[in-house]
Amino acid sequence: MADARRGASRRQFLFGGAVAAAGVAAGFTADRAIVEYTEANAPAHGLSTVPFHGVHQAGIATDAQANATLIAFDLHDDTDREALGRMMRILSDDAARLTQGQPALADTEPELALEPARLTVTFGFGPRLVERAGGTTPGWLRPLPAFAIDKLEARYSDGDLLIQVASDDATSMAHAVRMFVKDARGFGTLRWQQRGFRHAHGTRKPGVTMRNLFGQVDGTTNATPETDDFNELVWIRDGWLAGGTSFVLRRIAMDLETWDLVGRKEREDSVGRTLDTGAPQTGGGEFDEPDFDELQPSGHPVIARHAHMRRARSDDPRERFFRRAYNYDEAPVGEASSNSGLLFIALQADVDRQFLPIQERLAELDILNIWTTPTGSAVFAIPPGCAEGGFIGETLLG
Amino acid sequence: MNKKTFARTGALLGAAALALTGCASAASGDGLTVTDPWVRAEAGEMTAMFGEIVNDTGEDMHIASIETDVAATVEMHEMIMGDDGSMIMQEYEGGFTLPDDETFTLDPGGNHFMLIGLQHELKAGEVVTITVNFDEGDPLVIEATVKDFEGGNEPYHEDEGHGDH
Numbered sequence A: 001m002a003d004a005r006r007g008a009s010r011r012q013f014l015f016g017g018a019v020a021a022a023g024v025a026a027g028f029t030a031d032r033a034i035v036e037y038t039e040a041n042a043p044a045h046g047l048s049t050v051p052f053h054g055v056h057q058a059g060i061a062t063d064a065q066a067n068a069t070l071i072a073f074d075l076h077d078d079t080d081r082e083a084l085g086r087m088m089r090i091l092s093d094d095a096a097r098l099t100q101g102q103p104a105l106a107d108t109e110p111e112l113a114l115e116p117a118r119l120t121v122t123f124g125f126g127p128r129l130v131e132r133a134g135g136t137t138p139g140w141l142r143p144l145p146a147f148a149i150d151k152l153e154a155r156y157s158d159g160d161l162l163i164q165v166a167s168d169d170a171t172s173m174a175h176a177v178r179m180f181v182k183d184a185r186g187f188g189t190l191r192w193q194q195r196g197f198r199h200a201h202g203t204r205k206p207g208v209t210m211r212n213l214f215g216q217v218d219g220t221t222n223a224t225p226e227t228d229d230f231n232e233l234v235w236i237r238d239g240w241l242a243g244g245t246s247f248v249l250r251r252i253a254m255d256l257e258t259w260d261l262v263g264r265k266e267r268e269d270s271v272g273r274t275l276d277t278g279a280p281q282t283g284g285g286e287f288d289e290p291d292f293d294e295l296q297p298s299g300h301p302v303i304a305r306h307a308h309m310r311r312a313r314s315d316d317p318r319e320r321f322f323r324r325a326y327n328y329d330e331a332p333v334g335e336a337s338s339n340s341g342l343l344f345i346a347l348q349a350d351v352d353r354q355f356l357p358i359q360e361r362l363a364e365l366d367i368l369n370i371w372t373t374p375t376g377s378a379v380f381a382i383p384p385g386c387a388e389g390g391f392i393g394e395t396l397l398g
Numbered sequence B: 001m002n003k004k005t006f007a008r009t010g011a012l013l014g015a016a017a018l019a020l021t022g023c024a025s026a027a028s029g030d031g032l033t034v035t036d037p038w039v040r041a042e043a044g045e046m047t048a049m050f051g052e053i054v055n056d057t058g059e060d061m062h063i064a065s066i067e068t069d070v071a072a073t074v075e076m077h078e079m080i081m082g083d084d085g086s087m088i089m090q091e092y093e094g095g096f097t098l099p100d101d102e103t104f105t106l107d108p109g110g111n112h113f114m115l116i117g118l119q120h121e122l123k124a125g126e127v128v129t130i131t132v133n134f135d136e137g138d139p140l141v142i143e144a145t146v147k148d149f150e151g152g153n154e155p156y157h158e159d160e161g162h163g164d165h
């Protein structure tokens, strides 16, 4: 009887001819590959993958991909601890598959999953999620205090669940985002979605510091992933977050209109670095140390007192964090003719001890504040990674 | 033969033949493996299980019955075109046979295991155990993940023509 169902006639009546592509939805198939890559037709970069399973979640120490979309959800009132466990199992399974170039379970666009291009998915928990789970909320897991420089909007701020989806390919990334939205909406409503980019893969050599939309080399002074210094700064040591970290998002508008009015020298003075190579104004190359004590003949310091780099650097080496920013550039609203900025992302073991003192210093004095305005702010706990068969959040929900 | 038909509303969404490489899920029974089994989340009366079953037993395997704790009955359904050109599903006469050395695909818009008379709401992220009994040999025990799914335009809702049960 089974034999009667093989072959084209069956496919034809399944699809009425309209979608009768060969091999589509055949009841019996021997060949299970959607697309088979050979050496001849394999893409240069699309098949590159970053492991999903591990001690830490991917997307933190991962060399930043060209694109990132951050989505945040507000949990439904009835999403309790038990539901959170189901949610994170489903979302972790989606992430485990999609990051490895495999369609998610029940993926309606499986072909879009085949070129992950270093896709990573990173989950973060807001204070309410941890509370619902009955877990211990770290002291730093709360909205940052309000700063005088802030003009925060709710549509860019806070949230109960964060999913950072990043890939060198925007199409693959959009598909993954869609899958997460579909699978999370039974548990929460989409609160916001924010999209960022860096230089496209291949535009520059890997490891070259990115530029932001002010034209600055941005990210020079940063811990190097996989070093002791990085591990010390970023990863949490104990409790359910051991192997995890904290994630601070600051959406910061950069006013390209008023920045236009600023000359090149003044632009360099605003940070204390040159625009061409990103080297300190006191000389050397990009990665040479600045000399904050060096004086001009006039007696003023070469690196200004209000320069961003001077203000962002504390005497206390523990007051440091890992920066992993993305540019954004969106349609101007109303009378404005630009709508650009940074999705400034800071990762550290302890927000209060490492990040907050620096943010306070910058809010107090930083010449860049003239042209920049924080419009969104959010803090999330990033749980550790999981092994195969496990799920993200199992140390809280398991 | 008690042949049940189910009206299908709207157009059929083409479900591509997924090539779920790797990611093997539950497997049991000698030479029978299931890849990516899942069940559509449902608060009402009925839903369906999808996935791919590979038969490496060396013989055609005929399914005698299917059972699960979460539903009163499980039927084997196929999709056919009704007289008015719309797709309808009906119980597959005599039960599915899994041909030797082939992959048998259960997918939205195609063959599926129909779970009828749900004992409780099936929520996304739950795992449902479904046992497939064959004429001969060990049963195949499938652990299927419940997922929210709007696609495939499946007429599984009560008000859409499950007349005779």
Ligand code: HEM
Pocket (backbone or CB within 6 Å): A212, A214, A216, A217, A218, A219, A220, A221, A222, A250, A252, A253, A254, A271, A273, A308, A309, A310, A312, A313, A341, A342, A344, A358, A359, A362, A368, A372
């Ligand atoms: C739109 C806003 C911002 C822009 C355009 C910007 C730009 C820059 C640039 C060009 C540098 C120098 C190159 C480098 O080391 O990366 C720098 C350094 C730095 N920035 Fe920012 N930044 C912004 C916001 C922030 C915020 C909100 C923080 C923290 C609260 C921050 C913390 C730092 C730190 C810690 C450094 C390294 C300082 C050092 O050399 O020790 N930045 N930033």
Ligand SMILES: [Cu+2]
Pocket (backbone or CB within 6 Å): B006, B048, B077, B089, B090, B112, B114
């Ligand atoms: Cu059915």
